[in-house]
Amino acid sequence: MIRVRNNEGSKMGKYLTDKYLKTVSAPPSSHKELGQTMGIETQGQKLPEFKAHWTPILKPYTMQAEPHIHDFDQYLCFFGSNPEDIIDLHGITELSLGADKAHMEKHIITKATTVFIPAGLYHCPLAYTKVDKPFMFLNMFFAREYIIKK
Ligand SMILES: [Zn+2]
Numbered sequence: 001m002i003r004v005r006n007n008e009g010s011k012m013g014k015y016l017t018d019k020y021l022k023t024v025s026a027p028p029s030s031h032k033e034l035g036q037t038m039g040i041e042t043q044g045q046k047l048p049e050f051k052a053h054w055t056p057i058l059k060p061y062t063m064q065a066e067p068h069i070h071d072f073d074q075y076l077c078f079f080g081s082n083p084e085d086i087i088d089l090h091g092i093t094e095l096s097l098g099a100d101k102a103h104m105e106k107h108i109i110t111k112a113t114t115v116f117i118p119a120g121l122y123h124c125p126l127a128y129t130k131v132d133k134p135f136m137f138l139n140m141f142f143a144r145e146y147i148i149k150k
Pocket of ligand 1: 070
């Protein structure tokens with residue numbers, strides 16, 4: 001049985017819930033290089049603060065130009081959109097990391113990759129320099145709000 005957010009008269013529909021993890025969608029992006037962002041975020045008291053947003057990368061684009069830090073841990077994930085080869089990005093992502101802004105190290109990402117960014121680690125620029133096929137960017141972080149510190 002297929003149900004779309006219709007829990008009435010169902011025993012199992014209670015599991016299609018936003019009670020703890022809420023599904024959110026941003027309006028269509030004003031940047032033609034990006035697709036519409038979808039995400040999940042915790043609500044209520046049962047789970048630690050957590051948010052995840054995924055955005056299709058459609059064309060070359062600099063998502064964040066300036067190195068910065070956060071007070072929270074973060075994961076940045078990149079993966080392909082071809083269901084038969086999700087590993088190959090069919091594009092190039094450039095991400096810089098560093099202990100301080102004066103010593104940033106640029107990484108070139110062409111395969112599915114997860115980057116752990118502990119609180120206090122400088123990161124960015126984040127740029128998609130080549131996009132042969134759309135691929136996905138997933139941003140996960142452990143905080144209620146995405147607050148950037150320069
Ligand atoms: Zn950041």
